[in-house]
Amino acid sequence: MKALAAERAPGVRIINLLDDSLLPDVMQAGQPTTDVTGRLRAYANAAVNAGADVVMCCCSSVGGAVDDLRAELPVPFLRIDEPMARQAVQLGERVGVIATVGSTLEPTARLIERAAADAGKAAEVERVLVEGAYDALMAGQPEQHDALVSAALQGLAQRTDVVVLAQASMARLIPGLGETRTPILSSPDSGLTRALEALQ
Numbered sequence: 001m002k003a004l005a006a007e008r009a010p011g012v013r014i015i016n017l018l019d020d021s022l023l024p025d026v027m028q029a030g031q032p033t034t035d036v037t038g039r040l041r042a043y044a045n046a047a048v049n050a051g052a053d054v055v056m057c058c059c060s061s062v063g064g065a066v067d068d069l070r071a072e073l074p075v076p077f078l079r080i081d082e083p084m085a086r087q088a089v090q091l092g093e094r095v096g097v098i099a100t101v102g103s104t105l106e107p108t109a110r111l112i113e114r115a116a117a118d119a120g121k122a123a124e125v126e127r128v129l130v131e132g133a134y135d136a137l138m139a140g141q142p143e144q145h146d147a148l149v150s151a152a153l154q155g156l157a158q159r160t161d162v163v164v165l166a167q168a169s170m171a172r173l174i175p176g177l178g179e180t181r182t183p184i185l186s187s188p189d190s191g192l193t194r195a196l197e198a199l200q
Contacts, residue, residue: 001058001168004188009196015050017043023061027103032065040065044073054198056080056191060166061103063111076198080191081108084164085115087190089123091183092161096126098153099166100133100145108166128156149173157182 005014025036032040040062047055056078057066063079070077085108088095095112099105109125116123130152136144150173157163163184165171171186 001188001192004192008192012196012199013051015047015052017047019043023059023101023103026061027101030103032062036062037065037068041069041072044069044077048073048075054078054195056195058168058187058191059104060108060111060168060187061101063107078191078195078198079111080168081111081166081187082115083190083194084185084187085111086119088112088162088164088185089116089119089121091185093122094124094126094160094162096128096156096160096163096182097166098128098130098149098156098163098170100130100137100149100170101167102129104166105129108164112164126156126160128152146173146176150177153177153184154180157184 002014002016005012019039022036022039026032044055052075054076055073057063058080060081063081066077066079089112097105097109097112099108105127109127112125113123130149133145133148136148149170153163153173157180160182163182165184165186168187171188174184174186177184
């Protein structure tokens, strides 16, 4: 995100707060816990105290906690995947969601269904969890991860009007897919666009 922001908005200061224990905790519990929400609240407030005019959560697995905390923050608190969800329901009724982490899949699918309801549109969401891909990545086998995700992605693209990548980290696979009939959406670019709009 820092590199993307430097390219798109070089005058904007980016502050990254990273806690790599949040995702494993959510994965173990199956949803954001009270403790995870509390830590996210602390990080959001720390960002505000550091001078942030906009705060954006870049992890879809804890997106539900962002919804719960928004009203507490004196600045906009954004989810990186919300603009992507709104874009997806504009592109078609059959939306495919692909993830390598189960705790990310369902929140993203629900977000798309909510975006469709808000827009008064129908949405049939197909959920695909790529088994073994996350484990391969954690075991230092990115090629195996990429092969599994790419194969699942190509199959899903044939059955849907648009495909949503539930994790921002999967966006790097898009250039290697070449031309696809089905639009494939990822959250970093549209999420950053929304954050820059909020700054205005």
